[in-house]
Amino acid sequence: MALVPVKFGIGFLFVRIGLQFYNELISSQYGFLTMQAEALVHVYMDGSVLLTHDATEMGQGLHTRMVQVASIALGVHIERVNTTETSTATVPNLSVTAASASSYLNEMAILRACATIMERLKLLQxxxxxxxxxxxxSAGYKPYFLYSYLSSGISLSPKGFSTTSNTGFDSGKVVGNLYNYFTRGAACFEVEIDCLTRDHNVPRNDVIFQIRRTDIAMAVGNSLNPEQRYSPDGFLLTRGPGAYRIPAFTDIPLEFNVSLLRGASNPKAVHSSKAIGEPPLFLSASVFYAIKEAVKAARSESGLTGSFRFDSPATAMKIRMGCxxxxxxxxHDPNATRVKCASSLNCTSQL
Structure with a gap:
């Protein structure tokens, strides 16, 4: 029996997200083609490989995927492949890293550059x-005789280009396929909250997905912890760990079960890969709804059974005030923040 008021909740969510949407929709809104990618692959005389592409690594594992694609395409050990930071000095005209399409587009660009290298090495092999x-x-950097002519070597620094393929969608008639493929997944979170101390715990999480990697842990932190709070004058109050709760190891579910669907191939992407951005991020909303169910159970004990407002992220303060x-x-007003600011450098908030 719990000595403190603890409530439990379960949240379930299913997602089906379309990826690689038709480029004409982007062009009509922004006036230029955004869903494209370029990559530059260097092979050095010692056999090491250096990749440069136009996507930005933000913790989603994009660099790792690029290295894996190049390693398989060139048939070299993954330790021989390196990446550099995104820069217009090497790859110009960068596209936005967004819409869960950057991994696919840059993988395809790197794959095509690596295919060019292998084609140039075919005679040497x-x-x-x-x-x-x-x-x-090494032989590619040395002169050699080819059909009685002296060759001066081959270039092992090709570029690759990729863009979202046409899905056959007719925007005028509004017919056809708007997306190239869909990513599906489901998640179920079990949570428990301490109504007195406003703390929460995630004992178990079950996720089933069609992709090889899920960023559930990062997405859970987005649904529970960070919230920007401002003073009436527009001064940012949550400026560091002392002002708000940052994600920690304890936010990871104690029992974290992830299952990947078998036979969910995707011939329209590199090595049957699928998007890893928005799909798992949306799935993490199930932990938010699980907490809301736990808060709902606590409110029922106070005689409150109707609907109530509970905004994301589910911070500790919102959990406590919801119970x-x-x-x-x-x-008087749980959503209000009274602020005392002597100056922009000395600003505190009080409930």
Whole structure:
């Protein structure tokens, strides 16, 4: 038996998100083609590989996917492949890293650049069947005779380009396929909240998805912790860990079960990969609804059974104020923040 008022909640969510949408829709809204990617692949004389592409790594594992694609396409160990930061000095005319399409587009660009390298190495491989990667690369930088002519070597720094393929959608008649494929998934979260201390815990999480990687842990933190709060003068109050609760290891569910669907191939992407951005981010909303159900159970004990407002993210303050009791009733307006600012450098908030 719990000595403190603890309530439990379960949240379930299913998502079906369309990816690689038709470029004409983007062009009509923004006036230019945004869903495209370029990549530059360098192969050095020692056999090492350097990748440069136009996507931005934000913790979603994009660089890792690029390295894996190049490693498989070139047939080299993954430790021989490196990446550099995104820069217009190497790859110009960058597109936005958004809409869960950057991984697919840049993977395809890198794959095409690597295919160019392998095509250029084909003659060298035929001349040396027993050779290894380093032998073929070294030979590519040396003059050799080809059909009685002296060749001065080959270029091993090609570029690759990719853009979202046409889905066949007719915007005039509004017929056809708007997306190239769909990503599906489901998640179920079990949570428990302490109505007195406003703390929460996630004992279990079950996720089933069509992709090889899910960013559920990062998305859960987005649904529970960060919330920007401002003073009436527009001064940002939540400027660091001392002003708001940052995600921690304890936010990860104690039992974290992830299942990947078998046979969910995707011939329209590299190695049957699928988007890893928005789909798992949307699934994390189920933990928010689980907390809302727990708060609803606490409110029912106070005789409140109707609908109530509970905004995301589910911060500790919102959980405590949602569990209405004799203590929260002493607060006149739970959504208001009274601020005392002596200066822009000395600003505090009080409930």
């Amino acid at each position: 035929m001349r040396n069947y027993d050779g290894v990667w380093e032998d073929w690369i 209405v009791d004799q203590f929260t009733e002493q607060v």
